[in-house]
Amino acid sequence: MKKPVKVLLLVLAGIAVIVLAIVIFISTAKIPEFEVDYPDLSVEATPERVAEGERIASVICMQCHASTDGKLGGAYMADAQDFGEIYASNITQHPDVGIAGYTDGELAYLIRSGVDRDGKYIPPWMPKFPLLSDEDLYSVIAFLKSDHPMVQPSDLEQPEPKPSFFAKFLLRTGLEPLPYPDEPVVAPPKSDQVAYGRYLAVGKFDCYSCHSASFAKMDPLQPENSKGYFGGGNVLYDKEMNKVYSSNLTMDEETGIGSWTREEFVMALRFGRKPDGTTVQPPMAPAPRITDEEASAIWAYLQTIPVIRNEIE
Ligand code: HEC
Ligand code: HEC
Known part of the structure; x- marks a missing residue:
């Protein structure tokens, strides 16, 4: 065999060994365990x-x-x-x-x-x-x-x-549990509609995770730092495994919901009916048990976040 051919074969064999080692390394990954201090808590069940x-x-x-x-x-x-x-x-x-x-x-x-x-x-x-x-x-x-x-x-x-x-x-890739808060976590008062709406959209009803760009680029502790915050485009699946892209919920007039009224938003969120007469598709589940007041607060909050232009299929 000519020398360059030999070298090439050796290099290829080397690469194959490395790839195999990486594949084995990944496929033997186990779900990690952690030693944690569970809080001492006794919830009064009113x-x-x-x-x-x-x-x-x-x-x-x-x-x-x-x-x-x-x-x-x-x-x-x-x-x-x-x-x-x-x-x-x-x-x-x-x-x-x-x-x-x-x-x-x-x-x-x-x-x-x-x-x-x-x-x-x-x-x-x-x-x-x-x-x-x-x-x-x-x-x-x-x-x-x-x-x-x-x-x-x-x-x-x-x-x-x-x-x-x-x-x-x-x-x-080193996924780790989120730190358990060492300070009390308190919701803002309902009277502060925008702050309360933010709390509902990121803290309580977790709208932002589906409605930002990607689950992999989310920041659960500072949701605003998530990629494409509320700009939609995240890939989800319905029960038949068809791809469904999440909607852009920022106030862009063309690609978001900037041309909707508050009433239209509340209707889509609570009862699944969109202004154009179509229905909201799974996995987005209409949430009739989110109150009108809460839906309005989420709407008020969405008015305040940076507008993203992102056309969703
Ligand atoms: C997107 C889907 C999803 C949602 C929403 C969800 N869970 Fe889960 N949950 C799971 C899955 C999947 C597991 C199993 C995790 C595993 O075994 O690794 C799980 C596990 C659990 C467990 C552990 C059970 C055990 O046997 O140790 C509890 C408790 C739990 N969930 C409570 C909740 C509560 C309360 C909520 C609402 C606040 C909730 N989950 C929302 C998917 C979900
Ligand atoms: C499980 C992921 C998921 C969660 C959680 C979620 N959504 Fe959605 N949402 C979607 C998807 C996917 C669509 C697109 C469905 C479609 O095209 O009909 C959507 C569509 C919508 C629409 C219609 C927008 C349009 O332009 O047609 C509104 C409004 C909406 N979501 C609001 C919310 C709010 C508010 C919350 C939190 C209370 C929320 N969503 C939580 C996945 C989710």
Whole structure:
């Protein structure tokens, strides 16, 4: 063999070995575990909190955790296929397959930071709620522990997640739990409509994550720093795995919702009807339980954020 050919073969073999090593490195990634200090918490379950927790869960948690038996028994998440075979857990009070064993502090840590009671990190297939106010967090916990029919034991057993190569790649990029806040988290007063609207849009109802450019370029602690904040274009899937791009919710007149009225926005958000007569498509779920007052506050807040020109297909 001529010398240059030999050298070339050696280089190619070298590259093949490196690629193989990287593939093995990624495919052996495990979901990491962390040692955390769960907060010492005992939530007082007032009827108001249980009711508000049920409402928050109906807007957020039920989208993934609702089961066919009418409870929060969990479900397969077809729209998370990029991440692998993912199942939202059974979060009813079943002692074996549900979350009966969780303390209030462990639930708080999981919802805010994304670490379960065994120390296992919850990858991005479940959102985290670091900016949810303590009061709203306590409401969710009070609801999960209440005698509401949706959280009574469901015996559905959800399998462990089977992460795809892509998800394992993400795990190798050093994903970490969000820091648990050491200061109280307090929602702004309703009287400050814009601040309150921001709280609803980023802290409580998590609108910005779907409605910014990419889940991978989100900043959960400072949502405004997320790529394409509220400019839409994030890729989501409906149940049949068709791609659906999130809408541009900034006030650009042509590519956003700048030509809508407040009433039109409230109608689209709460009841899924758009000004042109079409309906909002899944996975965007109309949220009738978001009140008119809350929808108006979100609208007021959206008036104040930087306008992004981004044409959505
Ligand atoms: C986008 C889908 C999605 C949403 C929305 C969501 N979850 Fe989850 N949740 C998941 C998935 C998926 C898992 C399983 C994670 C795993 O096993 O890695 C999970 C796990 C959990 C667990 C851990 C259960 C266990 O057995 O350890 C709890 C508790 C939980 N979720 C509560 C909630 C609450 C409360 C809300 C609403 C505030 C919520 N989730 C919203 C997808 C979601
Ligand atoms: C699970 C991801 C997801 C979440 C969470 C979400 N949206 Fe959406 N939203 C979408 C997608 C995808 C569309 C595009 C649907 C379509 O084309 O009909 C959409 C469409 C909309 C529209 C219609 C806009 C238009 O131009 O047609 C409005 C208004 C809207 N969302 C507001 C909100 C608000 C406010 C929140 C928070 C309370 C929110 N969305 C939460 C994914 C989401």
